[in-house]
Amino acid sequence: MTTTLPPAAPTGPGHPAQFTGTHVLGEPGQIDAEGVCAWFSGRLVLETVNLVMEQSKVTALIGPSGCGKSTFLRILNRMHEVVPGAQLAGEVRLDGVDIYGPGQRAMETRRHIGMVFQKPNPFPAMTIAENVLAGLKFSRISPANRDDLIEESLTKGGLWNEVKDRLGELGGALSGGQQQRLCIARSLAVKPRVLLMDEPCSALDPTSTLRIEQTIKEIANEVTVVIVTHNMQQAQRVSDYCAFFLAEENQPGRVIEAGRTEMIFGEPTDQRTFDYVNGQFG
Amino acid sequence: MTPDAATQTAPEGVLVRTTSASTQSFPARPTPDTGTVPSTDDTGPPAPPRPRRLPSPIRPSDFGTPDILILLAAAFSALCLVWIVFYQLTSLSGGLGFLICWYLVFLGLTWFGTAQFVERQVATDRVVAVVVVSAAMLMVGIIIFIVGWVTYKAVPTIHWSALFTKDQKVFQAADPNALSNNGVFHAIIGTFEQVMLAVLMGVPFAVATAIYLNEVRGFGSRTVRTVVTAMSGTPSVVAGVFIYSMLILTHVLNYSGFAASLALVVILLPSVTRVVEEVLRVVPSGLREASQALGAPEWRTVWSVVLPTARSGVVTAVLLGVARIVGETAPLLFTAFGSQVINWNAFSKDQGALPLVIWSDVRQAQPVLIDLAFQAAFVLMALVLILFVLARLFSRPRGRGGKRRKARPDEDDFMARIFIPVPIEESESR
Numbered sequence: 001m002t003t004t005l006p007p008a009a010p011t012g013p014g015h016p017a018q019f020t021g022t023h024v025l026g027e028p029g030q031i032d033a034e035g036v037c038a039w040f041s042g043r044l045v046l047e048t049v050n051l052v053m054e055q056s057k058v059t060a061l062i063g064p065s066g067c068g069k070s071t072f073l074r075i076l077n078r079m080h081e082v083v084p085g086a087q088l089a090g091e092v093r094l095d096g097v098d099i100y101g102p103g104q105r106a107m108e109t110r111r112h113i114g115m116v117f118q119k120p121n122p123f124p125a126m127t128i129a130e131n132v133l134a135g136l137k138f139s140r141i142s143p144a145n146r147d148d149l150i151e152e153s154l155t156k157g158g159l160w161n162e163v164k165d166r167l168g169e170l171g172g173a174l175s176g177g178q179q180q181r182l183c184i185a186r187s188l189a190v191k192p193r194v195l196l197m198d199e200p201c202s203a204l205d206p207t208s209t210l211r212i213e214q215t216i217k218e219i220a221n222e223v224t225v226v227i228v229t230h231n232m233q234q235a236q237r238v239s240d241y242c243a244f245f246l247a248e249e250n251q252p253g254r255v256i257e258a259g260r261t262e263m264i265f266g267e268p269t270d271q272r273t274f275d276y277v278n279g280q281f282g
Numbered sequence: 283m284t285p286d287a288a289t290q291t292a293p294e295g296v297l298v299r300t301t302s303a304s305t306q307s308f309p310a311r312p313t314p315d316t317g318t319v320p321s322t323d324d325t326g327p328p329a330p331p332r333p334r335r336l337p338s339p340i341r342p343s344d345f346g347t348p349d350i351l352i353l354l355a356a357a358f359s360a361l362c363l364v365w366i367v368f369y370q371l372t373s374l375s376g377g378l379g380f381l382i383c384w385y386l387v388f389l390g391l392t393w394f395g396t397a398q399f400v401e402r403q404v405a406t407d408r409v410v411a412v413v414v415v416s417a418a419m420l421m422v423g424i425i426i427f428i429v430g431w432v433t434y435k436a437v438p439t440i441h442w443s444a445l446f447t448k449d450q451k452v453f454q455a456a457d458p459n460a461l462s463n464n465g466v467f468h469a470i471i472g473t474f475e476q477v478m479l480a481v482l483m484g485v486p487f488a489v490a491t492a493i494y495l496n497e498v499r500g501f502g503s504r505t506v507r508t509v510v511t512a513m514s515g516t517p518s519v520v521a522g523v524f525i526y527s528m529l530i531l532t533h534v535l536n537y538s539g540f541a542a543s544l545a546l547v548v549i550l551l552p553s554v555t556r557v558v559e560e561v562l563r564v565v566p567s568g569l570r571e572a573s574q575a576l577g578a579p580e581w582r583t584v585w586s587v588v589l590p591t592a593r594s595g596v597v598t599a600v601l602l603g604v605a606r607i608v609g610e611t612a613p614l615l616f617t618a619f620g621s622q623v624i625n626w627n628a629f630s631k632d633q634g635a636l637p638l639v640i641w642s643d644v645r646q647a648q649p650v651l652i653d654l655a656f657q658a659a660f661v662l663m664a665l666v667l668i669l670f671v672l673a674r675l676f677s678r679p680r681g682r683g684g685k686r687r688k689a690r691p692d693e694d695d696f697m698a699r700i701f702i703p704v705p706i707e708e709s710e711s712r
Contacts (some may be wrong), residue, residue, distance in 0.1 A: 090600065110579035121568040125590035138578035161435060185571070190576065 028224045029193030030055040036090035047252040058225040060235040063245030066255030077113035078106040113194040114187035120179035122171030129167040135190035157185030158215040177208025197227040295661035311699035332607040356391035396633035436660035440651040442680035450622040468624040469634040479543035496562040521611035537619040539628030545613035554603040561595030601673035636662045
């Protein structure tokens with residue numbers, strides 16, 4: 001497929017068309033996925049996904065296991081291509097710039113589109129403070145004020161009050177829920193425009209889950225959030241928009257329905273969506 | 283077999299142990315075995331809980347006086363029996379054969395005794411336990427014997443001031459003060475320099491190879507792994523011959539400590555590579571993904587996440603590698619060649635080494651030289667011991683039990699500085 005570099009149409013004054021190279025901080029971005037397909041070792045697993053993830057909103061991707069939600073999420077920040085044998089087609093535009101376009105580098109893209117994984121994975125050899133600053137260290141950026149940035153990021157991650165006296169301890173010393181919030185803080189410290197979350201609560205207990213959902217709501221005005229979840233209630237609680245993925249038998253995954261969360265859960269137009277959100281299958 | 287049958291078949295006065303508690307009547311148990319039940323009178327605090335005695339010991343550690351008696355009896359009767367059969371009835375001789383026969387009969391009698399007095403299943407269990415424990419004891423015994431023997435031979439003759447300061451330049455067999463005029467300082471210097479050079483040359487290669495095998499997984503990494511494995515089986519004398527024929531016979535190098543360290547690198551490389559590779563393999567892949575998702579390039583991921591996570595393992599691998607080469611003799615024979623005098627320069631002329639001193643001196647006729655050889659062996663063992671202690675210390679996870687003072691990577695960690703160079707960005711900021 002032909003990849004066209006879209007005309008420079010920045011949505012705001014702070015958004016240059018070529019977002020690589022300059023480190024634009026802070027402002028949330030919008031992701032347009034158009035005609036996204038994905039293959040693993042030649043097998044089509046995701047077919048023609050067209051989806052818009054609105055700026056400053058939380059978009060939830062729901063659907064049964066193996067329907068390509070996580071694959072789609074990983075395509076959004078170029079983590080898909082890390083897997084051997086993975087291929088893809090289509091365009092993913094961050095504020096109008098195709099992240100797979102010529103001249104775009106995966107490393108830069110991932111700084112603008114951060115990711116939080118299912119299993120909490122703070123770097124065990126680093127302290128809490130070092131973990132928060134890890135992304136900047138990797139990009140070889142020295143922050144103007146380390147301590148402020150650490151406090152700001154941990155506050156956004158909802159962890160500051162619990163760890164402010166033990167920033168020098170190792171990241172692995174925290175509980176599972178705290179580790180996951182540390183990972184969120186770590187992702188936020190590089191000031192991404194979009195934060196992708198791949199089932200961030202599935203390894204956590206209900207209390208930690210609630211804390212993280214609270215965190216998601218708090219950060220949503222600063223960063224666009226895309227979250228994959230298996231938990232219907234969670235999708236309802238945290239998201240503004242919802243996309244329902246489904247892979248029918250021997251078929252690649254597709255988006256069945258997408259729209260405002262109230263609509264998907266309240267009055268879905270597709271019968272399969274209705275069945276899924278009401279627990280009829282999956 | 284029902285418990286009742288067991289009681290009937292067992293001989294009088296013998297304690298029958300069964301796993302079932304039904305030999306006692308359940309309802310009419312006057313006092314509970316456990317102390318967890320609080321006493322009825324409220325005057326005192328409730329008794330602290332005590333462990334309950336089980337009717338039959340299940341774990342091997344539940345080893346009571348009767349069990350020890352059975353073992354002692356088995357050992358003693360085996361001794362008597364084998365002595366009679368071995369020396370009196372048949373005219374066999376030899377201590378080792380006697381020992382082996384005694385051990386086998388001891389095992390048999392242990393089984394028989396336990397089966398008689400306890401239970402057949404317990405007997406099998408007991409015999410296996412005895413075999414395992416005696417294997418461990420034999421192992422420890424051999425090591426203690428070696429260390430003890432060398433210490434016993436070396437320490438009484440050591441002149442500490444001479445050992446660590448003098449060489450064997452003025453050695454004369456007739457000299458009555460030979461031991462206070464001669465030492466192994468030249469060999470200590472040689473070993474130290476050769477091993478340091480080998481580590482400096484070998485470890486970066488070994489770590490890089492391990493990273494290639496495990497992180498890059500590039501073209502031919504399976505072949506490389508096979509070659510590395512095969513290389514670890516290289517006889518060390520071949521490593522010496524290799525350097526000798528390639529570099530010394532061709533006059534590229536002369537006999538020198540440097541040539542010796544090259545031969546040692548051949549020994550060091552595969553062992554360190556394999557251990558580092560194993561260590562890198564246990565670093566969770568989620569950490570690599572997390573690092574990449576933060577925008578780190580692959581080299582950054584390896585440098586800042588994978589290696590620091592595996593830091594203690596890598597340091598241990600290096601120290602174990604050093605312990606492996608520090609006592610190698612064969613690669614030094616025709617590379618360092620050995621010397622009686624202090625030679626500080628590892629890059630020219632023959633150089634001594636502790637293993638070479640042991641090798642050459644212990645075969646001599648003069649008792650003084652044999653004493654010196656044992657002293658060299660003692661020093662070498664002490665070196666290896668120190669290395670192992672260091673390895674244990676540094677293989678502990680970082681930051682255990684205490685807070686780190688400052689959030690600065692590897693601030694207080696001089697070993698990491700030695701073995702893992704400072705990351706580029708930090709050396710720039712300094």
